[in-house]
Amino acid sequence: MAESMTFLDHFEIWLRAYLILSLFSFLYKDNRFYKLSEHVFAGLSAGYYVGLIWQTVIVQQLINPMFDEGEWVLIIPGMLGVLMFARLVPKWSWVSRVSLAFVIGNTAGIYLMNALHGLIFKQLYATMGSISNSNGFAGVLLALVVVVGVISTLVYFYFSKEHKGVVGVTAKVGIWFIMIAFGAHFGFTVMGRISLLIGRAEFLFYEWGGSLGQIF
Amino acid sequence: MRNTLPVIIAFLAGIAMVISFFFNPERTVLGTFQENLLQWVTIVGGFTLVLGVFSIVRVNARAVSRRSDGWFYKLATVISVFAMAIPSIMPTSANSAFGKVFYSIFPISWAGAFGTGPDSIYDWLFNYVDSPMMETMFATLAFYIASAAYRAFRARSAEETLLLITACLVMLWRVPIGEALLRSIDVRIPDYINMFVMNGFNLSVQRGIIIGAALGMASMSLRILLGIERTYMGKG
Incomplete structure (x- = not known):
């Protein structure tokens, strides 16, 4: 790559290297380079969603169907969307509640059915089904671990009854399961972050190093 | 009017989604209605996100015009939003x-x-x-998570010891040298970690948390539909 790099290639690499180093500089202490990169990052991320929503929602799902296919009924969600901006005028901010209520109500309806049908019943079925579907000693042991784990975790998070007696013992088993699961999660997260760090270090050594070698 | 109308709209919009759930989206009017409502929610939600970005620009632009502390950085935020958003639209x-x-x-x-x-x-x-x-x-975050690990991984009780041992085992298992080390002790250890820790203990706790969260989600949705939960309307 170092043999055929253009000015734009060098610029892109140096820009990325500057941004990476400026963000890593926070590990020493807060500084102007970090603050500038942080604010640019926040701005670009906000702008990214504007572009994404504009192209995939406003243009594809509202403007094009309305003007190209004559789906004028879409003017209703369009108007509801515009009403959201009433929040910016204190006197009329209550009007935005109409749009918000529409979104919240719909979402509540979807979540209610998804929670019952897609999560609670499906997860319970998978848990109890693991016993009947298990094969061999290891399979039965695994199914028992899953059933005991699900029940004890649910009992641990049940705070309407004092954790004493049978409930207390089950909750104690639950906390052991939770600690093992959190340990596994923590280990996974650490390794994920480390692999990202290795990726950044590789970029700085190979790509930025290659550019540095070609320039100097 | 200001409080009742949103509650009525939330109820009607929510109940429409609940009823249309039971109908085939391809063959029934109510099923098609559900798909249309989902598209409508996406559109209104899109405007909501644009409103959020507009609010970010307004707050930062105000700070720049008043030359308040750190105005230069806020100017960088505003320029970045425009640099990304304007060419895209x-x-x-x-x-x-x-x-x-x-x-x-x-x-x-x-x-x-x-x-x-x-x-x-x-x-x-x-x-x-x-x-x-x-x-x-x-x-x-790798650096901060290492610092957090230093504080969390202390074997002061049975529970903390379980956390420490599991995290160390998983971290070892996830790198080739660690996996080789575990295999040198017993060739079945990596498989046991995958089977019992990840697909046993971890899976069961995830399921417990998912079921608990889903029960909370369902009850909160019901509260919104019945107009008991109104915090989304804010004050006034």
Whole structure:
């Protein structure tokens, strides 16, 4: 790559290297380079969603169907969307509640059915089904671990009854399961972050190093 | 009016989704109605996100105009929002009415730079500025998570010891040298970690948490539909 790099290639690499180093500089202490990169990052991320929503929602799902296919009924969600901006005028901010209520109500309806049908019943079925579907000693042991784990975790998070007696013992088993699961999660997260760090270090050594070698 | 109308709309919108759930979306009117309502929610939700970005710009622009502390950084935020957003909403062809007017002023050869497609300004800024910063932000967490591990991984009780042992085992298992080390003790250890720790203990706790959260989600949804939960309306 170092043999055929253009000015734009060098610029892109140096820009990325500057941004990476400026963000890593926070590990020493807060500084102007970090603050500038942080604010640019926040701005670009906000702008990214504007572009994404504009192209995939406003243009594809509202403007094009309305003007190209004559789906004028879409003017209703369009108007509801515009009403959201009433929040910016204190006197009329209550009007935005109409749009918000529409979104919240719909979402509540979807979540209610998804929670019952897609999560609670499906997860319970998978848990109890693991016993009947298990094969061999290891399979039965695994199914028992899953059933005991699900029940004890649910009992641990049940705070309407004092954790004493049978409930207390089950909750104690639950906390052991939770600690093992959190340990596994923590280990996974650490390794994920480390692999990202290795990726950044590789970029700085190979790509930025290659550019540095070609320039100097 | 100000409080009752939103409650009625939330109830009707929610109950429509609940009822239409039981109907086939391809063969029944109610099923099709559900799909249309989902599209409507996406559109209104899209406007909500644009409103959020508008609010960010307004707050930062106000700070810049007042020259308050750190105004220079806030100016960088505003410029970044515009740099990413404006080229992305520009027309990419002269087919639409807006496109015809736009490209009667600007040369059509600029069309490739606009929109969100490959080689656009939006795409370039995402690949070479936004994405490297996002990855670096997450990579920076490696240092903080190591510091958190130092505090969390202390075997002061049976529970903490379980956390410590599991985290160490999983971290070892996830790197080739660690896996080789575990295999040198017993060739079945990596498989046992995968089977019992990840698909046994971890899975069961995830399921317990998912079931608990789903029960909470269902009860909260019911509260919203019945108008008991009104905090989304804010004050006034």
